[in-house]
Amino acid sequence: MLKKECLEAIKKLLESLIILIVIPLAIVWDKLVAHNGWPYADIFKGGFIATLVIYAVYAGATILLPERRDRAFEYLFSLPLTRSRIIMAKVLPRFVILAILLLLSAVFIGPELLASGMIFIVLFFGAVSLSIAVQSVILNLIGVTFLFSAFLQCFNVLSYLLWKLGLKFPSELGSIFVQLCSALLLLIPLWLAFWLTFKKLDVKPIRLQMRTYYSILLPSLAGLVAFILLFYKKYMSWIMAR
Helix, strand or coil: CHHHHHHHHHHHHHHHHHHHHHHHHHHHHHHHHHCCCCCHHHHHHHHHHHHHHHHHHHHHHCCCHHHHHHCCHHHHHHCCCCHHHHHHHHHHHHHHHHHHHHHHHHHHCCHHHHHCHHHHHHHHHHHHHHHCCCCCHHHHHHHHHHHHHHHHHHHHHHHHHHHHCCCCCCHHHHHHHHHHHHHHHHHHHHHHHHHHHHHCCCCCCHHHHCHHHHHHHHHHHHHHHHHHHHHHHHHHHHHHHC
């Protein structure tokens, strides 16, 4: 199974790399039409970041798509593997490729993108967590956009609260710490909802087995949004005063 999932992960990467065609097109457009003198390095950086974003969401959103499309859950659950091993075999190859892309970004773009790696991890695991409830990649993308917005606003609010508490870190270390805390607040309930649902999944239609998922997901997201709204006005006042 692991070999099959590795091939699937590579396939998703190759499909995501189609976005790189934007790089030569952007260069030609600038040369022949726009004449803005865009630096090649900036064009390449934009294309590489777009590839990272697309792969993170696409690889996560399609993690259960083959079983949904081919109605192969019965075969999947008949394998002599525990549910945790099945999920590990599905998630690990895709995540390893994402990690490799992030390391390559440090080489070709610079370490500043690597420092923001938590963003792409949130996109990936957010898409994975939604994949059990949403079959459409487009709808998954909409859901991930909402989750990512919640992650960013949680980052802002936590930054304000740490300042209010008088906790000071070096700027880069502080940013990574707050990113990690924001990611954990968002992803832990998402992953718990995903895992408890998948653990009990059988061959019945998935839509009939989502009670556990929604009973965890919806209250946790509502609580996170309430937490953000509670301090957001104070955060904005803090930003305006700086």
